[in-house]
Amino acid sequence: MIYHIALRQDWEDATETGIYVCASLESQGFIHCSTADQVARVANNIFKETTGLKMLQITEETLEFPLRYEQGEDLPELFPHVYGPINLEAVTQVIDFDPDDNGLYIFPEEFAHPKFWQETSLKYLTLEQWESLCDGCARCCLYKIQDIDTDELFYTNVACRFLEAETCRCTDYIHRHDIMPTCIILTPRNLAEIDWMPETCAYRLLNEGKPLRWWHPLNSHGPDSVRAAGISICGKYLPEEQADMDHLENYIVEDLQ
Numbered sequence: 001m002i003y004h005i006a007l008r009q010d011w012e013d014a015t016e017t018g019i020y021v022c023a024s025l026e027s028q029g030f031i032h033c034s035t036a037d038q039v040a041r042v043a044n045n046i047f048k049e050t051t052g053l054k055m056l057q058i059t060e061e062t063l064e065f066p067l068r069y070e071q072g073e074d075l076p077e078l079f080p081h082v083y084g085p086i087n088l089e090a091v092t093q094v095i096d097f098d099p100d101d102n103g104l105y106i107f108p109e110e111f112a113h114p115k116f117w118q119e120t121s122l123k124y125l126t127l128e129q130w131e132s133l134c135d136g137c138a139r140c141c142l143y144k145i146q147d148i149d150t151d152e153l154f155y156t157n158v159a160c161r162f163l164e165a166e167t168c169r170c171t172d173y174i175h176r177h178d179i180m181p182t183c184i185i186l187t188p189r190n191l192a193e194i195d196w197m198p199e200t201c202a203y204r205l206l207n208e209g210k211p212l213r214w215w216h217p218l219n220s221h222g223p224d225s226v227r228a229a230g231i232s233i234c235g236k237y238l239p240e241e242q243a244d245m246d247h248l249e250n251y252i253v254e255d256l257q
């Protein structure tokens with residue numbers, strides 16, 4: 001993991017545009033980052049008088065642009081530099097970064113230890129941990145169509161009739177497979193065989209060895225971020241009762257955002 005100290009406005013702009021940029025990318029050609037050992041020192045040296053900072057936790061493996069470790073200005077150690085915008089898929093957590101009561105920045109405790117989904121294989125999670133991985137986006141409750149010749153999968157904006165409009169939760173989650181036989185109960189065992197889970201689905205991401213995104217409730221500490229990031233289908237789908245189910249092809253959507 002690497003870390004970047006961001007101005008609040010730059011981060012808010014990133015959530016609108018889908019990529020993170022800051023002034024140094026234009027002036028120096030790269031975005032300054034730090035390791036866990038470096039980031040508090042950097043904050044205390046450079047951002048002492050600045051308020052409203054955010055700290056971004058970034059996974060190196062999912063960065064789209066090159067990452068190079070290079071000597072810092074006036075410092076004999078190597079710092080990670082990202083040579084391009086930071087794609088938000090690489091950002092796993094974002095927190096408010098404020099100094100302590102003594103005016104000093106310290107490395108946030110919540111970044112200090114790995115989370116259960118980072119250190120435990122999916123098949124060893126407790127039921128509670130497994131269920132908590134679901135971000136509630138309800139994308140898996142949308143009807144999908146598969147081309148029988150090419151196997152290509154298309155998402156529609158029509159959702160299952162058992163989805164509750166206001167909460168975007170299943171009205172009978174416990175009995176979901178009984179009330180809707182095509183509704184699959186996801187398990188660590190069948191996950192690898194299911195190829196239609198949305199790319200943003202937490203189970204799919206972890207099964208593919210990818211990190212959870214910054215907007216996931218376990219990272220953001222609340223469900224609102226899933227809607228704010230445009231991942232939830234709440235308010236954006238057509239209930240099954242209002243669709244012409246014989247012509248689902250009329251409801252294909254290119255981008256689930």
Ligand code: SF4
Pocket residue numbers: 133134135136137138139140141186197198200201202203
């Ligand atoms: S797509 Fe995945 S994360 Fe989203 S509601 Fe379905 S199971 Fe949960």
Ligand code: SF4
Pocket residue numbers: 140141142160161162163164169170171172173176177179180183184
């Ligand atoms: S039965 Fe519930 S969980 Fe299954 S697709 Fe319908 S709304 Fe979603």
